[in-house]
Amino acid sequence: MINISQSILVITLLSVLLSLGSTRLTSLVKIMALQGVMVSLTPLFLKDHGSFGSGAIIFFQIMILIKGLLIPGLLYMAVKRIAIKRDIEPFIGYHASILSGLAIILVSVFITNSLRLTLPAGHDIVLITAITTMASGFFLMMARSKAITQVIGYLMLENGIYLIGTALTKHSHTLYVVEFGVLLDLLVGVMIMGIILHNINSAFDDVDTTLLGRLKD
Amino acid sequence: METFIPLAIAILAAPLFPGIILKVKAFFAGKNGPPLLIKYYTLIKLLKKGSVYSNSTTFVFKLGPIVSFASAFIVLLFFPFAGGSPLFSFHGDVIALFYLMGIGRFFTVAAALDTASPFEGMGAAREVFFSTLAEVTIFTVLVLFYRLTGSLSFAEYFTGENPISLLSASGALLLFVIVALFMVMLTENSRVPVDDPATHLELTMIHEVMVLDHSGPDLALIELGSFYKLFFYAAFITHILYPFTAASSLVNGLIFYALLSLIYVAIGITESIMARFKMDLVPKFILTSFALVFFAAILTMGVLQ
Amino acid sequence: MIEFIFMLPLATGLTALALPASLGRIMLLITALLHFQLTIMSWMGKLTPAFAKYFSASPEGLLILMVTSFIFVCISLYAFSYMEETEMENKPVFICCMLLFLGTMSMVTLSDHPIVLWIAIEATTLVSAPLIFIHRSKEALEATWKYVLICSVGIALALLGCFFITMAMELGNINAPLTFTSLNTVATQLDPLWLKVGFIFVVIGFGTKMGLAPMHTWLPDAHSQAPSPASALLSGALLNCAFLGIYKTHVLMNVAGLGEFSGNVLIGFGLLSMLVGAIFIIGQPDYKRMLAYSSIKNMGIIAFGVGIGGFAVYGAFLHIIHHSLLKSSLFLSAGNILLGFGTKQVQRIGGIIGFMPKTFISLFAGFIGIVGLPPFGMFISEVVIIIGAFQEHRYICIGIFLFALTLVAAGTGRIFMSMCYGETTEKFQVKEKTLRLLPPYALILASVGLCIWMPDVVYETILHSIKMIGGTIHG
Numbered sequence: 001m002i003n004i005s006q007s008i009l010v011i012t013l014l015s016v017l018l019s020l021g022s023t024r025l026t027s028l029v030k031i032m033a034l035q036g037v038m039v040s041l042t043p044l045f046l047k048d049h050g051s052f053g054s055g056a057i058i059f060f061q062i063m064i065l066i067k068g069l070l071i072p073g074l075l076y077m078a079v080k081r082i083a084i085k086r087d088i089e090p091f092i093g094y095h096a097s098i099l100s101g102l103a104i105i106l107v108s109v110f111i112t113n114s115l116r117l118t119l120p121a122g123h124d125i126v127l128i129t130a131i132t133t134m135a136s137g138f139f140l141m142m143a144r145s146k147a148i149t150q151v152i153g154y155l156m157l158e159n160g161i162y163l164i165g166t167a168l169t170k171h172s173h174t175l176y177v178v179e180f181g182v183l184l185d186l187l188v189g190v191m192i193m194g195i196i197l198h199n200i201n202s203a204f205d206d207v208d209t210t211l212l213g214r215l216k217d
Numbered sequence: 218m219e220t221f222i223p224l225a226i227a228i229l230a231a232p233l234f235p236g237i238i239l240k241v242k243a244f245f246a247g248k249n250g251p252p253l254l255i256k257y258y259t260l261i262k263l264l265k266k267g268s269v270y271s272n273s274t275t276f277v278f279k280l281g282p283i284v285s286f287a288s289a290f291i292v293l294l295f296f297p298f299a300g301g302s303p304l305f306s307f308h309g310d311v312i313a314l315f316y317l318m319g320i321g322r323f324f325t326v327a328a329a330l331d332t333a334s335p336f337e338g339m340g341a342a343r344e345v346f347f348s349t350l351a352e353v354t355i356f357t358v359l360v361l362f363y364r365l366t367g368s369l370s371f372a373e374y375f376t377g378e379n380p381i382s383l384l385s386a387s388g389a390l391l392l393f394v395i396v397a398l399f400m401v402m403l404t405e406n407s408r409v410p411v412d413d414p415a416t417h418l419e420l421t422m423i424h425e426v427m428v429l430d431h432s433g434p435d436l437a438l439i440e441l442g443s444f445y446k447l448f449f450y451a452a453f454i455t456h457i458l459y460p461f462t463a464a465s466s467l468v469n470g471l472i473f474y475a476l477l478s479l480i481y482v483a484i485g486i487t488e489s490i491m492a493r494f495k496m497d498l499v500p501k502f503i504l505t506s507f508a509l510v511f512f513a514a515i516l517t518m519g520v521l522q
Numbered sequence: 523m524i525e526f527i528f529m530l531p532l533a534t535g536l537t538a539l540a541l542p543a544s545l546g547r548i549m550l551l552i553t554a555l556l557h558f559q560l561t562i563m564s565w566m567g568k569l570t571p572a573f574a575k576y577f578s579a580s581p582e583g584l585l586i587l588m589v590t591s592f593i594f595v596c597i598s599l600y601a602f603s604y605m606e607e608t609e610m611e612n613k614p615v616f617i618c619c620m621l622l623f624l625g626t627m628s629m630v631t632l633s634d635h636p637i638v639l640w641i642a643i644e645a646t647t648l649v650s651a652p653l654i655f656i657h658r659s660k661e662a663l664e665a666t667w668k669y670v671l672i673c674s675v676g677i678a679l680a681l682l683g684c685f686f687i688t689m690a691m692e693l694g695n696i697n698a699p700l701t702f703t704s705l706n707t708v709a710t711q712l713d714p715l716w717l718k719v720g721f722i723f724v725v726i727g728f729g730t731k732m733g734l735a736p737m738h739t740w741l742p743d744a745h746s747q748a749p750s751p752a753s754a755l756l757s758g759a760l761l762n763c764a765f766l767g768i769y770k771t772h773v774l775m776n777v778a779g780l781g782e783f784s785g786n787v788l789i790g791f792g793l794l795s796m797l798v799g800a801i802f803i804i805g806q807p808d809y810k811r812m813l814a815y816s817s818i819k820n821m822g823i824i825a826f827g828v829g830i831g832g833f834a835v836y837g838a839f840l841h842i843i844h845h846s847l848l849k850s851s852l853f854l855s856a857g858n859i860l861l862g863f864g865t866k867q868v869q870r871i872g873g874i875i876g877f878m879p880k881t882f883i884s885l886f887a888g889f890i891g892i893v894g895l896p897p898f899g900m901f902i903s904e905v906v907i908i909i910g911a912f913q914e915h916r917y918i919c920i921g922i923f924l925f926a927l928t929l930v931a932a933g934t935g936r937i938f939m940s941m942c943y944g945e946t947t948e949k950f951q952v953k954e955k956t957l958r959l960l961p962p963y964a965l966i967l968a969s970v971g972l973c974i975w976m977p978d979v980v981y982e983t984i985l986h987s988i989k990m991i992g993g994t995i996h997g
Contacts, residue, residue: 006389013512014396021505023498094501098508102515109515125516134682141675147667154675161682169688178576181641182681188648189674196655196666203660212664215743217802217811 005045009129012038012163013105016129016136019156020097025084025148029075032152035133036067039159043166046126059176066183071155071190078148078194082201092143100143104135126167134160147200147207151193158186223298223470228290230474231448232256232441234481241485256444263437271430274331281328282435286442288321292449297372299473300461306372311359314371315352321442322348329427336419340426343496347411347423350503351404354397357510361394364517375456382460391457393513398457399483400506402450404499406443409488411499451480524569524579527560527587528628535621543613547602550617554591554598557624561591565979571632578634578703581986585839586766587631588980589846590759592968594624596961597758600854601751603957607861608749616656616749622649623755630763634701636684639767640677643731646760647673653752654744665740665747672740673731680727680767686720687771689713702770706990709777717775721784724771725791731764733818734791734825735798742802745814746866750857753810757817758850762842765824772828776991781831788829793922795822800929803937808866810856812937813849816892819930820845826923827907828991834910835993837903839984844891844899844969851965852888855881858959859941861952868937872944880954882942884962889938891969893931898966899973 015035022028040063092100108131112124137156140149197207204211236253243250252258270278292314294304326345329337362374365381374381383391404411407424419426428439455476461469494502534553538546563569564579565588571577601620605613626649629642647670655666688700693713698704705712730737745753768788775784799819806812820841827838858881863871875882891898904927911920972980985995 003386003389006387007392010389010392010516013516014393014509017505017508017512021501021508023501095504098501098504102508102511105512105515109518128516141671150671154671154678157675157678161678161685164682165685165688169685169692178635178637178641182637185641185644185648189644189670192648192651193670193674196651196663196670199655199658200663200667203658203663209667212667214661215664215668215747217742217806 005042006125008038008041008045009125012042012129012159013132016133016156017098017101019140019152020101020136021094023094025079025146026076028149028152029072029079032075032155033068033072035156035159036071037064039133039162040064040067042126042163046123046166055176059180062180063183066187067159071187074190074194075148075152078197081198082148082207084146084148084207090144092139097139097143100139101132101136104139105132108132108135123167126163130160130163130167132160133157133163136160145208145210147197147209147212150209151190151197154193155186155190219466220302220304223301223466224293224304226470227293227296227298227448227452228445231444232260234448234451234477235444237478237481238485238488241482242489245486245489256440260437260441263440264434266433268431268433268435271332273333274430277324277331278328278430279435281324281331282431282438282442284324285321286438286445288317289442289445289449291317293445295371296449296452297376297456298452299466299469300376300456301466301469302376303372306370308368308370308373310370310372311374312369315355315359318446319348319352325427325439328431332430334430336422336426337429340419340422340424343423344427347404347499347503350500351401351506354401354503354507354510357507357514358394358398361510361514361517364514375460376462380460380462381457383458384460387517390513390516393509395454395457397506397509397513398450398454399480400502400509402447402454403484403487404503404506405450406447408484410491410493411502413493448477451477451484454480523572524564524632525572525577526569527557527564527632528625530560531557531621531625531628535618535625538617538621539614541614543605543617546614546617547605550598550620551602553621554595554624557628558591558595561587565983571634574634575699575701576635576638577632578701579632580634580702580770581983582766582769582839583631583633585980585983585987586762586842587628589762589843590624590627590631593758593846593850593965594755596964597751597754597850597854600754600857600958600961603955604749604751604857604861607952607955610656610749611658612656615652619649619652619656620752620755623653623760625649627759627763630766634703636687636700636702636770637681639770640681640684643680643728643764643767644674644677646763647677647731650752650756650760653755654748656749656752657747659747662747665743668740669744672737676727676730676737678727679723679730683720683723683725683727683771686716686723687712687774690716690720702774705774706777709774710779712778714778714780717778718780718783721771721775721780722787725768725784725787728764728767729791729825732761732768732825733764733795733821735795735818735822738795738798738818741818742811742814745817745853746808746810750810750853750860753813753857754850754853757813757853758846761817761821762846765821765842768825769828773990781991785829785831788825789916789919790829792822792824792826792829793919793926795819795825796923796926798822800926800933803930803933806933806937807868809859809868809871809937809941810853810866812868812934813852813856816930816934817845817849819926820849820892822926823904823907823923826919827903827910830907830911830914830916830919831992832910833913833993833995834907835988835991836984836995837906837910839987840899840903840906843972844903847965847969847972848888848891848898848900851884851962851969852892854958854962854965855885855888858954858962859885861958862950862954863946863948864951865948868941870946870948871941872946874942877950878954880959881962884959884966885938886942887966888962889934891966893934894927897970897973899969902973 012035015031019028019031044060108128112127134157137153140153201207235256240250295310295314297303326341329341366374366377407414412423416422458476531553534549538549626642626645633639633642651666651670655662690713694711696708696711698708733741745756772784775781796819799815802815803812824838824841827834862878891900894900894904
């Protein structure tokens, strides 16, 4: 049968690539929702099904809820309220962004291969996906001028780190309580960023980070 | 017979499926829409008419529709519909066929230029530009498939020893290819969001503007050729989705046409929910499809050594 | 139950949201005192962790908890008066965030699980962000945005570092709970490569929060734009908490036998931070920014001291204590000046000695202390670090260290002199008030007091903290 965990990772990569090329903020948010769901599903299909307790199932449900629904919902509201539709003048253009995406995946395959880790079978594609997601998150933060895209970049970075966590570590070490704390931090972080965004928008009439240049030495 | 029947069905059924797209679009618009067989009626109507030729045109203009139809038709002869063996097949036929379609396009473009209408020249320039970009994607797909199967013919791809399909071991990567091919299909066949076949303004057209001066049987040939081309791409994607190796040819055929209809429905949905791109965003769209295949190609090198 | 120490401020903080500001201020003060009491109880060993999987009372944590708690008492006293005299749109939010900030910082000091530590440090970022933009000026918004984004991204890398450490555990086939305490017992079995990678990410991540150059860019903005009590907390308490994350990992590296590697990394970041701090202090037109850069420099000194090892670690811990006391005192004095003159520009301020004689005393004492002159504790700690570095034969590092100190002394001195004795055209706005003068005095006196007589228990705790990485006082 079709390899589900691989498909999920491929969809994650797909979302990374689409997010690099997407011009509209609403579609970017939707892509992030998809990515959130895929990233939360990964550990479920990566491990043996038998090893999950009921606590784990509930945890993953909450995680999908937060990453797939709550955070994108908050972002969507922010986009709507700020009433900006697209990042018109990115620092790095969309064609160049997509090509950078290609370069990023090349590098992450190279890194993964050169690490020569003794990963369990099928986990090296997780590592590739994770590194690509992280690097693309960084790239989005640097390449776009709107503050909201930077938040999205941060989320992608976080998704990538989470994937690395699932790829490299066994769940026996990290307890769900702890992971839940990480998730809560992320959620509150996005909420606070949303509030600041709203304030920036009302103070500057825009959320362009190039306007934020008042403080310097 | 095993070879001829699927081919004959395919050739006869190809004009049916664009009707499905129209139905889906009508459904989304809350209308009844034209009958399913509308394209057959259109073809018959066109074939009954005579052709009108401008004084300024030469034989090139008359050659355009015939060559473009013939190239699309020949491609179908090489394709293993529903897992049956194709009429012709040789090692490397995929490359020949994609360039054959290139010849078809060349003659369409030449015919368009022959009319000396400024609009047609503009459309020709756009068409050539976008399909040049799409060619990169297609050939990356072929390279990828060569890596997976070690062959360069449709028959080998889909009916060979380890057929390419989503359900195989490295199948997940083909998700990239499917999405990319879908994007290429929309581009090559002038569908929304790249081109809008229903537009009324020459300035915004890409493909349609090139065939504005054709009429009667010529137009019928062009239409039929475009149906075959779309059918070919849709069948290509269908074969990646599902391997037609195991069951009897009848079951295979049913599954094949069911999946094929789904792809046409997907096109219809895409056309209903998306607006067409601004012209300058089209290259980005095609570039994205290339990037997707490139991802898949890199992953095969990285993971599946 | 030692968890009360952070649960108490978290609970009262959330309650404060519902209370009117007048009641909330009293609550702030009461919570601060109760927190101090709980801290003392935990020092006496009366409190034991209930969730030993996540929390424990480590000596270095207790030390920083005590500093934080003491500073918070002083700052809450100051804030009590400060809030009356400044216009603030949403006072309950300010009180709530101050308390939550205290709670999350206490959580940092007590956590033993690396990821719980990470959660707590990220939480400090989130709850302190509203403190910075409480005035809602454009500059404050910009500072907050940079603070939240840079710190969040930085700290995300620290999470990656934590994962790598977990990975090092896995490669070493260790089946132990993931806490610093238990990791230290099995450290030698950890995979060294991944431990190193993890350490680098942790240093970059928490170093962003601690203000180590070159990840410090948010710090001057945030510290200069936050209201003064919040600046004092950020500088005096938060930076230490971030340092704790690095220190715990450094200890782990030492026990695993990679102390030289991690020490060198810390020395490098430390010296760079000192130089960056020193260079930007010279000619700094904004006195709160000047103090912020001084914090960067001092964090550099601490990282340097810890990186050198041996005797210098003792100096570094002394430096943590005294820097916190003096720097928060200075930020509170700066708050008084800001209230009095209504500007942060050094050029437009002058004659503090005439206008605000009482503030002048705390400001001048703080200045003497921060440039490292006796009788204040930073003199001792810096001398100890230098002696420690001599013992380790790091002569080039000592050269850079002394060069940076000289630059800082010159730069700070010029600014203080022009502020205290120079001319001004500004109109004087708000009078000095005892309630706003006592806290800076108290903090400075505490620093002097600790120089003259250090309680044995403090001394013992420092020795316990540095024992793991071979820090001693018998060179």
